[in-house]
Amino acid sequence: MERAVPETGELNDSDVVLATLLKRRGRVQQRLALFLAGVGLLLLLYVSFQYWQMYAAQRKLALEWQQQSALPANISSNEIDPSSNGLTRLTIDKIRLDAVIVEGSSRKSLKLGPGHMEDSPLPGNSGNSVIVAHRDTFFRHLDELQDGDEIDLRRQGEVYRFVVTGRRIAEPTDLSALRQSSSAQLTLITCYPTHYVGPAPKRLVVVARLIATSKTAGE
Amino acid sequence: MKNVFLLIVAPVLLLTLGFGQTPATTDQASISGCLSGSDGNYTVTEDGTSQTYKVTSSAVDLSPHVGHDIAVTGQKTTATSSGASNSSVVVSGVSMISEHCATATASVPAVVDTIPAVSTNTSIEADPTPVATASTPPASDTTPAATASTPAAADPMPAATASDPAQPASASATETATNAPENTEQLPNTATSLPLLGLLGLGLLGLGLLMSKKLTRGTGIN
Numbered sequence: 001m002e003r004a005v006p007e008t009g010e011l012n013d014s015d016v017v018l019a020t021l022l023k024r025r026g027r028v029q030q031r032l033a034l035f036l037a038g039v040g041l042l043l044l045l046y047v048s049f050q051y052w053q054m055y056a057a058q059r060k061l062a063l064e065w066q067q068q069s070a071l072p073a074n075i076s077s078n079e080i081d082p083s084s085n086g087l088t089r090l091t092i093d094k095i096r097l098d099a100v101i102v103e104g105s106s107r108k109s110l111k112l113g114p115g116h117m118e119d120s121p122l123p124g125n126s127g128n129s130v131i132v133a134h135r136d137t138f139f140r141h142l143d144e145l146q147d148g149d150e151i152d153l154r155r156q157g158e159v160y161r162f163v164v165t166g167r168r169i170a171e172p173t174d175l176s177a178l179r180q181s182s183s184a185q186l187t188l189i190t191c192y193p194t195h196y197v198g199p200a201p202k203r204l205v206v207v208a209r210l211i212a213t214s215k216t217a218g219e
Numbered sequence: 220m221k222n223v224f225l226l227i228v229a230p231v232l233l234l235t236l237g238f239g240q241t242p243a244t245t246d247q248a249s250i251s252g253c254l255s256g257s258d259g260n261y262t263v264t265e266d267g268t269s270q271t272y273k274v275t276s277s278a279v280d281l282s283p284h285v286g287h288d289i290a291v292t293g294q295k296t297t298a299t300s301s302g303a304s305n306s307s308v309v310v311s312g313v314s315m316i317s318e319h320c321a322t323a324t325a326s327v328p329a330v331v332d333t334i335p336a337v338s339t340n341t342s343i344e345a346d347p348t349p350v351a352t353a354s355t356p357p358a359s360d361t362t363p364a365a366t367a368s369t370p371a372a373a374d375p376m377p378a379a380t381a382s383d384p385a386q387p388a389s390a391s392a393t394e395t396a397t398n399a400p401e402n403t404e405q406l407p408n409t410a411t412s413l414p415l416l417g418l419l420g421l422g423l424l425g426l427g428l429l430m431s432k433k434l435t436r437g438t439g440i441n
Contacts, residue, residue: 033429
């Protein structure tokens with residue numbers, strides 16, 4: 001497209017027009033570059049804000065959880081305001097996960113932490129307690145869990161130790177993972193494939209059973 | 220110019236991929252009820268409302284579910300003539316709630332109504348009463364008689380749905396009918412678009428800066 005300027009230094013009208021066009025195109029390209037960089041920056045800020053929000057929520061919840069765990073032993077659990085207490089902390093050493101569970105599995109809840117499905121019993125109670133979390137945050141390494149790996153849930157001075165007994169890939173419409181059980185069971189669910197940026201057509205289901213309940217030594 | 224075109228097309232493609240991550244559920248309908256019919260001519264009588272829907276599916280084999288209480292998801296269409304049986308659903312997914320349809324459909328609660336029984340059932344069967352059974356091994360959790368009388372308030376979290384302690388212990392016999400939690404047609408969607416947005420943002424920022432740098436040096440994008 002670019003034409004060499006005649007050595008004589010003489011510019012005719014078409015050269016002037018061409019030069020103007022090239023200059024204008026340069027300006028458009030410059031603006032486009034700035035626009036792309038601006039949009040990119042905004043997206044990065046948005047994503048960072050979302051993760052920061054989650055981090056801040058987890059810190060706040062962890063603080064609440066610590067306060068709750070520090071309550072004197074003579075205060076029974078039913079004396080505690082249920083709307084602000086009863087937080088459960090999920091710890092899986094194998095995948096370096098330590099998070100406080102939020103209530104519900106809505107989009108909003110899952111933005112803040114692993115969500116306990118409201119229709120399932122509390123972790124440690126008899127029945128199938130279901131906890132779901134995002135594959136790109138808390139449950140990123142859930143697929144690394146193997147049979148025998150330990151999962152700890154701590155709530156109000158109690159430690160519920162679960163051991164992984166199985167894992168499978170399920171369709172989103174397969175609700176068998178939510179089925180109730182007679183014994184205490186924990187089911188962790190996240191989207192599958194876990195390490196993939198794109199559609200998540202399936203779910204990874206990890207099942208664990210309660211093997212021990214004990215008192216915490218003090219948090 | 221070709222490069223500029225690519226710069227615009229690439230983000231658009233990435234965005235399209237991003238939107239594809241969230242399943243489109245806006246047109247999806249979910250109906251739970253008793254499946255009847257045969258040979259591709261199936262109907263579902265919805266629990267609670269007793270409305271009959273004609274159901275068709277090429278993706279799901281409905282024949283094994285005839286006579287079962289099921290929950291179907293799919294595209295719902297309603298004929299303008301507005302007869303009760305003119306509504307139809309093209310089924311994309313089916314899950315069984317119970318192997319048996321209730322005898323009196325009108326009196327059978329919908330899936331939503333069956334679920335409280337699950338939680339009630341759970342709490343009655345073995346509410347572990349955390350403080351009392353602190354060091355009790357899990358095997359002792361199933362002590363129905365002793366723990367059934369424990370008030371639900373012992374569970375501090377709002378999720379504790381044991382709201383009916385007076386429910387008879389025989390409720391556990393209805394386990395098959397109360398297996399699925401309420402309001403759940405699918406397992407929760409746990410994929411966010413944040414990683415994709417982050418990558419897209421990083422890419423756009425990089426491209427923008429690269430373009431700007433090239434233009435500043437006077438070489439141009441071409």
